[in-house]
Amino acid sequence: MSAAAARETQAVPAPIVRLNEVGISFRGVRALDGISFDVPQGGVTAVIGPNGAGKTTLFNCISGIYRHEGEIELAGSPIRHLRAHQRASAGIARTFQTPTLLDDEDVFANVLVGTHAWTTTGFTGVLIGTPRARREEREARDVAWHHLTAVGLASLADRPAGALAHADRRRVEIARALAAQPRILMLDEPAAGLSGTESDELIELVREQGQATGMTSLLVEHDVALVMRTASWIAVLDAGKLLAVGEPRAVRENPAVIAAYLGADAEVVA
Amino acid sequence: MTEFLQIVLDGLMTGVVYAALALALGVVFQGTGMLNLSQGELAVVAAYIAWACTQAGIPIWPAIAIAIVASAVLGAVIYHGVVRFVPPHREDSLMTLGVTLLLGLNAIVSMVWGTDPRAFPSPFGTWVANFGGLRLTSQQLGGVALVGATMLVMAVVFTRTTFGLRLRAVAQNPRSAAYLGLRSGLWLSAGWAAACAVGAVAGIVAAPTAGLSPAMMTVPLLMALAAANIGGISSRVGVVVGGLLIGLLTAIGGRYIPGLGGDLNVVFAFAAVIAVILVKPAGLFGRESVVRA
Structure with a gap:
């Protein structure tokens, strides 16, 4: 999906994070390629996709672990030049797959x-x-x-x-x-290793915090049912490219997303 | 019995210097994964700076303060200028860097101040106290007090303050700390500065007895390395206990085992290291692994 096309498919006023042609390669392998989408202010935005889609790599770019191509804006201010500790001070917090x-x-x-x-x-x-x-x-x-x-x-x-x-x-x-x-909290597979009840409680806690403070949550999660219950906005990655972005219903019914990721599960979560 | 107690006391007094140097080694290792083999030479530099200040007419205590501050700055400069460019997982490069700094600092000290031993004035006077037949010099008592006070300040700063918490956070995991907004390079520089300040105190306390020379801290460094191994380099308490143990062992062994007095008593330190490695490789107080980036 091109940057222009991605912007056309979403109507996000005053996004908290704007990704513009974000890309990165590792030893010739294109891990992220021209990723452009907006993360709406407030609520929970999920980034989903199959293994190797580039979800955690995208988190690493946003939090400043990797030097990347393209630009990332936080509340309208470019942050590409900022290092990890400066991005944290600017309001980006994150968790990891393994704490x-x-x-x-x-x-x-x-x-x-x-x-x-x-x-x-x-x-x-x-x-x-x-x-x-x-x-x-x-x-x-x-x-x-x-x-x-x-x-x-x-x-x-x-x-x-x-x-x-x-x-x-x-x-x-x-x-x-x-x-x-933080202004934006990035959660990398927060439900991994937790029971269904534990992960629901954790996500609810984060949502309550978001409602109280205006904090936005950005979530990478493999539990599609949890994502569909929780997220108000979803971006789908596949092989380093943006496959779709939008509201959960639109993403769930997107044929490309069903073919690449959701498959038969789409019926379960619908 | 009095003789034995005297030897124990002398051993503990010497062990305090080893403990301070071992603490400096431990602080640097935890932060950067580097076994700083130049820690002894950095202490020598501090002692020479204090000595040079006294030669310029500055009273001994201000001279010592200047030397400690200068050492802290030198430590921060060495970290920021060289060490930070070597990834913590490159143990070979870090080891080479330690040896390079050791040789380089030794050469610089020799060029600037020469290699002949010089008399370093004791800041604690020259009186001797007697406690029931036990003889303690003012240099011994003052040295223990100064090193003890320095370690106490370090302990309070490290464990009871926000500054210490942030320093510990960066030392344990610089990358993780960066995601919390901590500028790892700045805080690790502070860690090096603190380590070099403690090492400086060790050098200044050792100089009046050992005699000021570029090789003054060679044996104490070996003892401190042994102390760090015995106590566990990952434990600040462990390295201090290790230093005191080494002081005791070498003093008692050197006195009672024929033919192993003087500098030859270093053999007891290494026998103890081997024994601890066989029984508890991480040291008496150490963890099995140190978390770092």
Whole structure:
């Protein structure tokens, strides 16, 4: 799908993220090719597609892991020139397929460190502990407690993150991402390793947070039924190219999407 | 019995220097995956800077403060100028870099200040205290107090402050920390600066006894490496305990086993390393693996 065609098929006023001809190659293999679509402000947008479609690669481009072709805009501002830590400070938070926690630290410290994205005290101020730094630290601790409680892990606050079960590690990672108070939260297969109830609770928590703060969620997920229940906007990738983008009903009925990805499942989720 | 207690005390006093140097090794290793073989030479540079300041008429304590700050800056510059360009998984390149820095700093110190040993004034005076027959010099007591205070400050900063939490976050996983908005390079530079400041204190405490020379910290570095292996380089507590153990072992072994006194007592350190490697390869306090990028 060309950039122009993609834009024609969606009507997204003031998108939070705009992808414009985003591409990347690895040793001659085209992993993403001319990806252009808008992510609407608020709600949940899902990126789906078969294995190897380029979903996680797209996340890596947006979060600044990979240097990519094309441009990405966050709330109208180009971010291609920004490095990963700068994109985080600009309001992009993410989780990974396998949670990347600080295993030696306790659960509370893991969530607290997520608040760095919005604190404004500089390196020197934090080192010498200025009044502003101490005030921000108190706020940061309140925010961290709030999100730790929201994911139901306040009772495990003192436990080392490395000792947690997979589902709890996933919750801590999401609490940490929410503590960053991001404008866009990217969740890479958040339901992986969780039961149906656990993943529903997690997604509901993220949706509530989005409704309360205006945060947008961008979701990569293989559980098509979960995606159809959750997302208000869906982009479909296949072999590094954009196959379709739009509302769930339109995507579900798209013959190209059915042929490449949904197949017989389309009937199940319809 | 008094003689034995005296040897134990002397061993612990020496072990404090090993502990400080081992702590510096551990901080750098956790952050960048580099076993910084130049840590001893960096301590030598600090001692020479303090000495040069005293020669210029600056009182000893301000001279020591200048040397510690200069070492911290030098550490940050070395990380930012060289180390950050080597990926943490390139252990071979990091090892080569450590040796290169060791040789380079040694050569620079020799060129600037010469190779003849020089007398370094003790900042703690020259009095001797007696406690029930146990003899402790002011240099020993002051050295322990200075190194202890430095390690205490480091412990508080590392474990009780936001600064320390961010430093630990970057040290454990620089890539993950970047996604939280932490500028890894800046924080790892701070880690190197902190390590070099601790190493500087070790050098300044060792200099009055060992005599200031470019090779002054060669044996202490070997002892610190042994301490890091014994305690577990991934554990800040472990490296300190390892340093004290090495100090004890070498002092007691050197005194009571004939023919292994003086610098030959290093053999006890390495016997202990081998024993720990056979029983607990990660060290007494270490984890089986260190998470880093």
